[in-house]
Every structure is written in structure tokens, then in C-alpha cells.
Amino acid sequence: MTLKVDDLRISYRTLRGDVRAVDGVSFSIADGEIMGLAGESGCGKSTLGNSLIFLEGRMKHVGGTVELDGANLPIADYNAMNRHRLRDVSVVPQYAMSALNPTRKIGRMTADLIKSRGADYRKVLEEFKRRIDLVGLPQNVLNMYPFELSGGMRQRTTMVISTLLNPSLLIGDEITSALDVTTQRAVGEMLMEFRDRGFVKSMIVITHDLSVLAQIADSILVMYAGKLAEKASSSTIVDNPLHPYTQMLIGSLPEVGLRYDEAPLTGIPGRPPSLLNPPTGCRFKDRCPFAFDKCVEEPPFVELRPGHEVACWKAMDDNAPARTEAASQGAPASQGAQS
């Protein structure tokens, strides 16, 4: 088990009170697992990702623990986290341009970075060059400034630098969102390759694009309004989602090669609730077509089928009697989540 997050709560301090962006989130990631984190904007997915590596000033750790490789990760302590950043936890930011220092050559910048982590740059230099080669960049990028590289090259450079010290956990926040399809595919396949080669042990890929996650992730965690909605292997989430929110999210994705003249897709009406004073009970109930009287209570996040956890009263009702049969059906599809 690489990462174990237990009842994590993160708030943003604002003048009007605390915005509870991550509200009691527990999950774990196995070795070699790529976990996708999906949801609408404002559901807390980026906050969750950021909190694991760098808690901004306005973010407050309210409660909960994070365990990485069996040891506690002191996410609330900026200085104590410094020992873990890049070595144990690393991040690939969305905008590769802003991640690279424009006034330093790539090699020099990397050297500074590695030294600041107390490692010897000369020792990793060989490996650095090998990986630069591996992602199809010329060796002389080390002697280039960021502005000399194209967007795709910068993205790859950033990914190599982020994973240079073989971190246990890599967090990728919307790294494929702004790219066009061919580059998107290249980056996605690179992530998988990095995992397969053991450059990183496990990964959290944050995106709102479920179709990208269906390509690269082993398991998908869907968040809604700061809470977990559903977690299962990616094939289960895509083919057999139980939470109405996941179902509607998937139902709103157009696909190439289908005609929609007769049956247009529908979006999800409404907006996610404000997290300043989150509603009681199920947070999705105002937008949910299946909401019923029980939804005023908060649904627990429970395992309804092996490896398939959902927080929804309706899904629980539907699956409660058939739980034993469903278990045998769901079993083969859910290996990724609970290995």
C-alpha cells in the first residue's frame, strides 16, 4: 500500500468562513496503481491533490492523516514536508511553462533543484540523460532555456524532472486537459510507461475528462462537493457506475462515431453546492433525479460490491438484496482497485 489517506479534511480560510473543500476523504492506493481523480470544477479534487504535496497559505489542514509507504506524511508542516517533496511525493503541474525557471538553462535548474533536496546531481545526471533520451528529447535540452522548447517538449521535460528521484507518489493535475488529442495520447502513454518502468510507484491523475482516465487509470475516484462519491476500477466506473452523479457525468460525454440527432445527450442541471455552508445529507440530492426522502441523511461511503465503493442511498437500496449475486458478477472487473 503506497498511500493511505484517512478522513482528510482541508479548508480554505476566507473572510466569510471556512470553505470545506475536502471533507472527510479516505482512500488508499496500491503499489503500481494509477488512480484517476474525477469531478466537476469546485469539487475539491485539485485541493486534495495539492494538499498531499504543498499546502498553500490559505489552505488549512483540519484533520485526518496521510500515510505514505507506511510512514506518516506531515502534510500540515511546510518544513517537514520539504524532506519528502520530490523524493517521496512529486507533482507535474498543469502549465509546464510556469514550472520551469525562464532564466536558467534546464540542466542548471535541475541541478539546483536536486541539490536543494540534498541529493548529488552528478550521480543522477547519467540517469537524467538516459530518461531525456527515453522520452524522445535531444540531449542538448540540458543546455537550453525553456523558451527554446515547444509546449510538448516542456511538458515532457517537466515530467522527467519531477520523477528524477523516483518518488513513490506522483500527482498530475490536469496535465492532459489543454492538449490536443495526439499530444494527449503521447502524455498518457508516457505516464503509464513511467509507472511500468518503476520511475514512480503510484500516481494520482486529476482531470475532469473521464475518457482520458478510462485510457490510463487503473481505478477512478469520483468526488462531488468535497466528498467521495464513488470508487472502483476504471472499467467498472465506465461500464457499470452506481452513483447517479457518475452515471450522469458519463452520460454527458459525446463520443466520436455516434450520431446524436435522435437522442441528444443531457448535461447535469444545476451547479455544485457552495462549500461554505454545505447542505446536510447527500450533497448531490438537489441535482439528482433519483433523490428520495432518505437522501436528507448523509449516505455512508461503503463497499457495495467487491472493490466498488459508493456513497448513495439509492445504490445501496438497489444492491442490498442482490448483494451476493452482484458480488460474483462484479468480482472479475474489480481487480485494479483492491490489489
Added chain:
Amino acid sequence: MSMLEIENVSKVYRTGTFGGELKLVLRRVSFNIDRGEVVSLIGQSGSGKSTLGKIILRLSPLSAGTINFEGTDIATWAKGQLRDYYRHVQGVFQDPFSSYNPLYKADRVFEMVRSVYFPKLRGQQWHGKIESALESVSLNPADVLNKFPHQLSGGQQQRLLIARALLLEVKLLVADEIISMLDASTRVDVLNLLVDLKRKGLGILFITHDLSLGNYISDKTVILREGAIVEMGDTQKVFGNPQHSYTQSLLTAVPQLHRRWAGGGERAPASVAVNGAANSVVGGLTPAHVAKRLVDDGALPDGEGGRYSQSSLHPAPTSGPQKLLHTPKAPGPGPGPRPSLMDIPDQPWQRRFGFGAPNLAAVLAADNTQPLVECEPGHFVAVEDDL
């Protein structure tokens, strides 16, 4: 006669230190948009798709070719009379957050329209007009009027901008990536709205890099690569039976829910190679493809184009079994050492400073983009070269 007729439009941007470099970003693009038709313009970043949108909106002049709107060449509208053109042709852009002034309330965009186009309209009539426009984009006036932009969601903001366009007798809407900043859950609503407007007779140029969105909404699809159309026709034909290898490779790269990327293939799709080529410079600098064509024509010995042989158009032979990516080397300009100011072949340094810069006509004449071939009725494909 179509509503909008785009004929052989080329566009050259002037770049470089003192404007000494000319960059051909659109090559003889021709297609039509009819009333009540959605045409999606699909291309990678740098393919020139937004440039074409800007040209249609008269935000940027064209270098060659003509665009006729309802039979009139749009270049003939004088600056002072453009408002009559904008009465019929409007645009909505990618980033809704930067389309509003955060200091003012969002419905100020309506007031701007009023002051220019309807200065004499009374309050009551004007309100009726706004309400009917908001209704046609399915917004509740109470939800959006009198609010600041930050109080509205991205989807609401985009719909408000579309409503603004509908206040006028708009016939053509240029929608430049209007969906890409929106969440998956609100995207579909905006898309369905465009479909509704189309049924009411609005012509829409839908510019996107997302093939699945183009597939969802459009009647006709135009696929642009390096500023030239590689394939166009009815959406069903282009997506169902793609003829050009570039279209095919784009389609295989689309992430889909129920089908994983096939293969992870060893064959590098040509599309990726092309990514950086849009940055090639025509004219004074020897661009990779011109160099290549000269080599092919025997005008240059093979080594001459050497400086550019690293470029994306000539992916270095993929060697070694340990290739990580299916992509070829480095899409993008300038892998390899940057040529210094003084030693660019065929590019005396004076030229970089604008002395004796290549003239526009020469650049346009050097463009040998061939007309498209009709492979089946209503389905046009570019002749594939061996790039």
C-alpha cells in the same frame, strides 16, 4: 449561393525581429457555410483554425483570397460601416472569464449592444428583447441579470455571450473553442443550445480541437493541418470513412470511454510529426518542407536541408528498441542548436532585420497547396504527399 463563401483564403503573419520573417498560416482554404448549418473546423494548436475565425470576424485582414457573406466581399466593408456587418456576424470566444470586465456587472455586455445598435429603443422594449434572447439560450433572467461575472458559472457566462449575439439579427456565429473551458456536465447544455439555434436557421462555424465535440454537433467537418484543409465533407463521411491518413491518425488518438488506445503503435502517426511544422517559416528562411521539396525536385543536394533534417517534418529514424513514446522526435520548432543570427543559409542576417524581406506575393506564390479531390459526393480529400 451559400451564406458564407470562403475562397482560397491565405494568411501570412509577419514575425521576426523587425518583421523580416513571413509565416504562412493559412493555405488556400475554401469552404462554404449555409444557413442553419454547423461546420466544425478541427485542427491541432497552430493549425490556423482560430486565425480563420478572426479573419471572418474582420479582426484580422486576409492576405489572399476572398470571403463573401451573402454575396458581398467582406473586405469591402469600410471600417466605419463594420457595425452593419457585425449585426449579422458575431463571435464567441474560448475564455468566458476574460470576455467580461470583472469590475462591471455581466449584463453590461447587453448595454454595449444597446448603445451601438439600439440607441432609440425604450426601456420596456429593450427588456423584452433581452428576455427573449435569454429565453432562447435557456437562462432565467433573474439568475443572470444584475450579477457580477464571478457570480455566474462558466456555462452561464458563455450562454450570456451567445444571448448577446442573438440580440442582433445574427446569421452567422463564429464559436471559437467555446466549450473547452467548461465542465463536462455543462458542456452538453451549450452544445445542445447550439443545435437548437441551428434549427432556427443560424449558421455556426464551430472551431475546436476536440473531435468528439465536432462529431456531436456538426453537419460538415473541415480538418485543417498546417493551415491547409486535408479533408472535408459531411461529418458522417469524414468520421465514418476517413480517407486521409492524418484524419485517421487523429481519430485513433481520441480517448474513448469504451475502447482503449489501440496498440501503442510503433508506427508514428504522421499527425504528431506535423505538430511543430505549423511554425515553419516560408519566405526568407528555408522552411523544412520547402527545403524538402527542393531536395525532391533535385534543386538542392540532400545535405542542403541538413539543418532542418532534425525538424519535425523529418523525424529522425526511430532507433533502438527502448523508444518510450510512439511519437517521433520532438514535435516543435528548433530541436538541435538554434541557428545563430549570422549563419542561417539563404537567410542573410540583413534579412532578419527586415532589409530585403521576402515580399508577400513571393510567399503566396511559393505555396503549392493543391486543390482537394472529391472522393465521393460531398467528401473532399487532399492529395497525400509523402511528408
